[in-house]
Each structure stands twice: as C-alpha cells, then as structure tokens.
Amino acid sequence: MALVLLLLFSGLSYFTLASNRLRYFNDTGVQHGFWNESCNGASHVTVYDEEDFEFVKSFLAFRDSSHVATWLGLHKTKKNISWSNDTPFNSTMFTENGTQSQICVAINGTTWNHFNCAERKPFMCHIGSNYKLITRNKNWCQALQYCRTHNGDLVSIGNDTENKRAIEKGEGKSFWIGLLNDDWEWEDGSCSTFREWNTSRVSPGSTFAYTTFSNISKEIIKVTDDGHADSFCTKGTTRIKVIPYNLTWEEAFNYCKESHTGLLQIIDENDQKAVEQWLNYTSVSGPFWIGLRQSRVFGFWIWSDRMVNFSKWKNGIQPELPLSNLCGAINSNYMWTDENCLVRQPFLCEEEIVFMNKLKTARKQ
C-alpha cells in the first residue's frame, strides 16, 4: 500500500483523457472488395500471439454462413532492411541473405545471424550512451518494447568500433539487435511477430499481397487484392492480457509489471467496454484482479497512478471502510467488487502496443 500511495502522491496524472486506449474490435459486417477501403479511420486487426488468434476465432465464429473471409491487417510492402531507431543501415556490416518474409538479426556470440523474430532471446538496448544486455528472453517485438519503455531502443551498429563494443557487452550470448527485414507489415504499423499463415496455399507466380481469416478453415491465408472479404476493424494502443494463474493482488501487480506494462486499469467507459468485449470471448473465468486498491488510511479507491473517476461497482455502490476489502476485482458480470487482497485468483494485465515507428508510439501519450 505504501508503494501505491507513494506513486499516487508523486504523480497525480489522472487528467489524461483516455479514449481509444484499450483495444476495441468492431466487426462491421460490411464486405469490401479492396482491403484498402474497408476500415475507415480504424485499422484491420493485428494478431500478436496465440491468445489473440483464439480471440479472433471465437469473435468471428458467431457470423453466419455468408461471411466466409475477413480481412486482417497484414499486407505486403517493399521495405529495405532497417534499424528500429531509423539510423541508416550500413550494408558493409551484414549481408542479408534470407528468403523468409520476416527476419530479425541477432549477434550470436561474435557473428551476425538471421533468426525467426518470434524466437525468444536476450537482447541489447541502447539507453543514453550505454549498451545494456538484458538477459530475459523475449521475442524481437517484446525486446523492442522493453528498450523503448526504458527510454532507449534496441542497439544499432554502424561501424566496427560499435560492433566490437556490442560483442564485448554481449558476453558471448545470442542476443537481438535492432535490425529487421520484413516484406509484410500490419496496417496499424505495430510490431508483431505473428506469422502463422498457411503457406501451403501459396501457389508460385501469384502475387499475394493481403491476408484474410478464413471462416471455413479457421486459418490465416494470403490472398490477392481482388477477393471480397468482410472488414473487421480495431482501435487502441493497449492490449488486454488474461493471466490464468491464481495469485494474490500484490503478486499479480508484480507479475504484470514484470511481464507486461502493469495490472489492468479501467479508466473510462471505453476501457470498460473493451474489457467486457475481450472477456466475453475468453474461456478463463473470473473474478479477475485489476489494478484497483483502496487506501486503508483515507478510504479512497485508486489505480496505481491515478484516482478512480469512472467506476462500475457492483450494485452501483462503492465499498467503504471499515467494512470493505482493500483490493479490486472484476467479476463475471463485468462489475467491480472489493475482495480480500490475499485471495488467489486470475488477473488482467495491460500491455502497451509497440509501433515500429517510434513517433507513433510517442504521439499517443
């Protein structure tokens, strides 16, 4: 609690308006011949991992039989190999020989090699003037996010001096650096290594430029741009993660801080709607811890860094001292309840989406 109060009083930042914060999905039910014409201000859905793909499958399972294909956000572009921090790539450093569509580069001991971007490895951040080896295993996008949230970027290496320095700091490990080559890109410009499309459908000679989700085979397939498909659109900069482990509030708080951005906050009506939508298609059942706590001294309810303004208490009544329990959860009716902080139950984390373009990540704040 001391920690929470410290955070509260050190930065009262509860005035940020938070519309379109948590990712929200809109199945428009409208068919479009062209991918580029369908989302109208929002973006086609980006799939980040298996959990996301499961959500997409269950969300779209309720459509009727006339909807057989749905556009997804992954489309083909032609881009050069580039550093995540936008420094120009010095091609004398590395010959890019891969044939896969998405390639991430790691220093493997002393040499540079291609790896599958979804592989989890240590990585090196460039923060201030330091090269910092982080020994937690993350995929390339998660590594990028980690470095960015620590006010840096994945390391970029432009000459032999820098290369020596990185290798030295790397302690002989295999670690990600900020070099990426990718012919495909998600429409919203976010970083995702998810590529589980069915390549066996790709016949040579055809130019596949877009992806759809097939209702019939329940998989992601590449298509040319002339097939009709439904638009399925999304907005938001933060993902909801359902964590099925039974932990106390404090343990959940630490887990989310360590593995994602933090324990979930529900700041406004839009956030609440996004949570309801996500939980509606999730098989794990609640109640779930959220980042809500009550001050034992003052009695007010707080998120870790802001006061509670919008609320959705069960029966519309905010639990008050001395009868209240001090930790907040969301139940299976999507209402907030107070619970004993030592109860062990699943919880919800939030994870900020990382955009390839640094400016886009910065602008949303």
Ligand SMILES: *[C@@H]1O[C@H](CO)[C@@H](O)[C@H](O)[C@H]1NC(C)=O
């Ligand atoms: C509090 O919520 C109300 C409506 O729910 C909103 O109009 C107001 O701007 C919010 N205030 C702050 C400080 O966020």
Ligand SMILES: *[C@@H]1O[C@H](CO)[C@@H](O)[C@H](O)[C@H]1NC(C)=O
């Ligand atoms: C969903 O998309 C449709 C069609 O573009 C639009 O009319 C509607 O306002 C959208 N709904 C939300 C909640 O954004």
Ligand SMILES: *[C@@H]1O[C@H](CO)[C@@H](O)[C@H](O)[C@H]1NC(C)=O
């Ligand atoms: C979408 O793409 C099609 C085919 O490439 C093109 O004819 C059309 O003008 C594009 N529409 C927009 C709004 O860019």
Ligand SMILES: *[C@@H]1O[C@H](CO)[C@@H](O)[C@H](O)[C@H]1NC(C)=O
């Ligand atoms: C998907 O499409 C099939 C075939 O058109 C249809 O029978 C079914 O109702 C749709 N939905 C699901 C969940 O399969």
Ligand SMILES: *[C@@H]1O[C@H](CO)[C@@H](O)[C@H](O)[C@H]1NC(C)=O
């Ligand atoms: C890619 O690199 C080549 C050679 O360095 C350059 O000529 C070309 O303009 C670059 N293309 C893009 C899209 O940046």
Ligand SMILES: *[C@@H]1O[C@H](CO)[C@@H](O)[C@H](O)[C@H]1NC(C)=O
């Ligand atoms: C990449 O291809 C070039 C030319 O085909 C070849 O000389 C070079 O040895 C290859 N590099 C690697 C790392 O395979």
Ligand SMILES: *[C@@H]1O[C@H](CO)[C@@H](O)[C@H](O)[C@H]1NC(C)=O
């Ligand atoms: C990376 O280094 C390890 C250990 O030196 C080696 O076994 C592995 O083959 C290397 N990987 C690549 C892709 O070169």
Ligand SMILES: *[C@@H]1O[C@H](CO)[C@@H](O)[C@H](O)[C@H]1NC(C)=O
């Ligand atoms: C590219 O790397 C080579 C080899 O380290 C170096 O000699 C050259 O100066 C670098 N070019 C630029 C523009 O930094």
Ligand SMILES: *[C@@H]1O[C@H](CO)[C@@H](O)[C@H](O)[C@H]1NC(C)=O
């Ligand atoms: C290597 O690049 C760094 C950063 O651009 C630069 O400060 C340094 O002088 C370069 N060293 C050499 C030997 O080119």
Ligand SMILES: *[C@@H]1O[C@H](CO)[C@@H](O)[C@H](O)[C@H]1NC(C)=O
């Ligand atoms: C991929 O598509 C082929 C051809 O339609 C099909 O036989 C195969 O089962 C699919 N693979 C997966 C993993 O869905």
Ligand SMILES: *[C@@H]1O[C@H](CO)[C@@H](O)[C@H](O)[C@H]1NC(C)=O
């Ligand atoms: C969490 O607790 C519930 C209820 O006690 C139990 O059914 C579930 O199996 C537990 N989950 C895990 C992952 O231990």
Ligand SMILES: *[C@@H]1O[C@H](CO)[C@@H](O)[C@H](O)[C@H]1NC(C)=O
């Ligand atoms: C929950 O899912 C059902 C079935 O698709 C749907 O009818 C309902 O509107 C959904 N509720 C929310 C809150 O998304």
